[in-house]
Amino acid sequence: MIRFDAVSKRFPNGTTAVHDLTLELPEGGITVLVGSSGCGKTTTLRMINRMVEPTSGTVRLGGRDVLEQDAAELRRGIGYVIQQSGLFPHRTVLDNIATVPLLLGWGRRKARTRAAELLETVGLTAEAGKRYPHQLSGGQQQRVGVARALAADPPVLLMDEPFGAVDPVVRTQLQDELLRLQKELNKTIAFVTHDIDEAVRLGDRIAVFRTGGHLVQCASPAELLARPADGFVADFLGAERELKLLSLTTLAEVPVERARVVREGEPAPRADGGPYLVVSAGNEPLGWLDPEPGGSGVPVPVRALRDTDSLLAALNESIASPTGLIARVDAKGVLTGVTARETIHEHAGRNHREAAKGAAEAAAPLGAGTGALGAATGAGPTPGGAV
Template sequence: MIKFDAVSKRYPNGTTAVDDLSLDLPEGGVTVLVGSSGCGKTTTLRMVNRMVEPTSGTISVGGRDVLEADAAELRRGIGYVIQQSGLFPHRTVLDNIATVPLLLGWGRRKARARAAELLELVGLPADTGKRYPHQLSGGQQQRVGVARALAADPPVLLMDEPFGAVDPVVRTQLQNELLRLQEELRKTVVFVTHDIDEAVRLGDRIAVFRTGGRLVQCAEPAELLARPADDFVADFLGAERGLKLLSLTTLADVPHAPGRAIRADEPVGAIGRDGGRWRLVTSPRGEPLGWLDTDALPAGGTAGEAELAGVRPLRDTDSLLSALNEAVSSPAGAVARVTADGVLTGVTSRDAIHDRAGRSHADAARAAAPATPTAPATRTAATQTAAETPHEPAAEGPTPDDPAPEAPAAAERPA
């Protein structure tokens, strides 16, 4: 959908912002550009809508060379979200969202109707449309910024560190909202961030740039984490890249046993000691309430009235990293598994989670390992760029023949 072909951006003072970039960004996917400050990721994004003009090379969107398009017309057909939302302070939220449709010649009624529709889409109440930007929280302003970028239903959405100025809790909520919107709308998204955790969570592909505007590696998150192209990428990903890899794997295929749960209304005198020391207590409906220590039962009352250790039930869609964290903190060394409605389906042991964690690393390394071609292979420009720096596979993690690695240190079981 978006193609960079030998694109460079050099300034008159001799600074190179982007150096000979060749990269294909697939249609309907989220490509995240990451790297340290001054590596050219924002310049790369801004060249797509010609906020920055390239010095050489070609950039095409949907097969059309952006340099041959009228700049104003091009920008109206590309959504653009920046860190501080960029809303017009003197206009209401509804009129802010309707900006691009009005510029495209939509009637005022149609444009405002579209704006009201998008308010609901990004999770804001209808009465927000009557307010002004200064009356909104930072997170709400960013949602309005996303709504404005989507107003004319553009095929391409550029997002330049859109969630960088909000607190961590709101940032997670906005990331969830973007994932939900992308599942529904399937835009071609170019997303810039300096946060590798955000990149791993949101990206279908991640492009890593080094200072001087050179692309080092572009790959799917699992491949990037399992086999960084060189030491620069490995250092950028951080020492905990193994844990980040586990955040990409869900609990769906990790087995669980039925478990011997105790209903909250069951008298403690009727509770046997043959089901292990720690027993899960559930509501009459089957929702996990906490872990009961059968070695410290009260003299009377029900299981629900006893002191319970906390439990955080997980669903099949939760990550293996979440499961490891819960298994470590659980006094039973196990995870309660529930349906989408929160009803207990069973319990997964810590050993089963550790085993799946080891296989997850081995699977990712196997998928990322280059195949031995029987004939000369044709590589894309992006692949050629990522492969410019040789690396030693033996130093980068498990191979298919390696024994399953132990779980990362942060998730080790307590003594």
């Protein structure tokens, strides 16, 4: 969908922002451009919609050179989201979202109908559409920015550090929302960030740039983490890159065991060797209860995980759990069972060994890498636990 062929950008002061870049961004995927400040990632992004024009080389969108297209028309066919949303302060949220459809001549009623649909798509209420940007939280403003970029249903979405100005909790929520939307809409997304954790979480492919606009490596998150091209990439990924590999594996691979449960409001169980999980009438986990003598009798709050959560999240939660167990729930929050800390550690170690093996094979003179992150073997989750 998007291709850079030997593209360079040099500014009049002699600065080279992008150097001889050849890169392809696959259709329907999220390609993350990552690197430190001044490495050329934003300049690269802006050359796609001609906010910056290349000094040499060719940028093609859908097989066509972007320089051969009218700049205004090109931009109206590309969604663009920036940090701090860039909303028009004098327009309501609904009218902000309707901006591009109105420019394309949709008509006010059709444009506002589309805007109202997108409010729901990005998780905002109809009431929010009547407000002005300053009346929304930072996270809500970013959701509006995404909705505005999607308003004319463009095939391409450019996102320049869109979540960089919000707090970590909201940032995670926005990342989840983007992944959900991408699963539904299947856009071609170019995403700029300086945060490697965000890149690993969101990207189908990650392009790492170094200062001076040099592309060092472009690969899947798993391949990048297991086999960095050189010391620069390894340093940028950080000392915990092996742990980051665990964020690419989901808890679905780890077996579920039966849970010992007690209903909320029922008498405390006998002290017969093990903690119980207090559940609601709807089988939602509420807390751990220790029936042993000396226990407080008050349930300790529990943070339940789903199969879609990462193995890294499960590892962290198992360490924090007072019982050494994590509670597992389905998409509706209903208990499916528990998993022991030892089981999670075993699967984490297996993934680490598989990744190390893949890296060693890739480094061998005649070896061919078999994949950056081997899938853990073993039995899949057992059917619902004793709930």
